[in-house]
Amino acid sequence: MLEQSLLAILEEIKPKDETAMEEARKHWLNIAKPLFSLGKLENAVIDMAGMKGTCDYRIDKRGLLIFCADNGVVEEGVTQTGQEVTAIVADNFTKNATSVCHMANIAKANVIPIDIGMVVDVESITKKDLKVSYGTKNMTKEAAMTREEAVRAILIGIDSVKRCKEAGYDILATGEMGIGNTTTSSAIASLLLEKPVELVTGKGAGLTGEGFERKIQAIKKAIDLNKPDVSDPIEVLAKVGGLDIAGLVGVFLGGARYHIPVVIDGFICAVAALIASRINPVAREYMMPSHVSKEPAGQMLLKALELEPYITCDMCLGEGTGAVAVLPLLDMGLAVYRQMSTFADINIDNYEVFDE
Secondary structure, rough: OOOHHHHHHOOOOOOOOHHHHHHHHHHHEEEOOOOOOHHHHHHHHHHHHHHHHHOOOOOEEEEEEEEEEHHHHHHOOOOOOOOOHHHHHHHHHOOOOOOHHOOOOOOOHEEEEEEEOOOOOOOOOOOOHHHHOOOOOOOOOOOOOOOOHHHHHHHHHHHHHHHHHHOOOOOEEEEEEOOOHHHHHHHHHHHHOOOHHHHHOOOOOOOHHHHHHHHHHHHHHHHHHHOOOOOOOHHHHHHHHHHHHHHHHHHHHHHHHHHOOOOOOOOOHHHHHHHHHOOHHHHHHHEEEOOOOOOOHHHHHHHHOOOOEEEEEOOOOOOOOHHHOOOHHHHHHHHHHHHEEOOOOOOOOOOOOOOO
């Protein structure tokens, strides 16, 4: 039943509006500045016009959806800290006391944490109807979650976008919090990118050489044990993924369904974006990159998504820090697009576009 609901939503996803994009392109050509001189920012404005179905839009109300969940694989000693950190940081999101909170204040983005699968309830954010389970299973011993749990988490992500749409949000950024989620993300990346585990795995929040080797071996063991079918992205997600990733998959699909641009954060969010694009390729049209993660697979994932980052800062913090960092840049591009004089306004001839 849940999967049928997901399939019905996927059928409602439509490509970007090409007419709105063409109108936005023409407007850029009339703005009194050297042609194409804002580069990727001009393309971003055009892309958002297509997503929204109009060349006249704003991105005044923005939210950061942060999915919080725990991962059973931490039993294998693949992290520097314990699972208790997930709950502490998640609670701090509600107290404006994390790295991304301070960055979101500058970017004027509302931080919206969601407990989709932490091992404990946190009074400030836990809502029973949004919580799929109390963490995932240890993927080195069994599947991380059932297929039904994965689909339910995806649907929660989609519904989160729907609620944001109804609340008037113009653009959404993505973030996550969950000790052990670079391990699950590396497992998914290895499978979907068809790359060796060693090539796509990093030290996450910091591991010794010995810990790093445990992480690699845990991922290999999980893949060998569960043998996910790489042609079925939901199966890959269920067997070696996490609930935070699953919720984010839903956000990317929901962005496409409800015509809201969704900004990809770093490594973990990019993994979720890739899964979403494998579930429905049209969903990629509603994704916006932010930065390229310092994690080994960061650039590989963006290449697979056919997206180029707006910024390169060697960031790998997570929480949505890269996604909110790019919002002021988008503001600047849109300000020029909406407010700059046209050539006609100042009585000079337009620049001409010459073929190279």
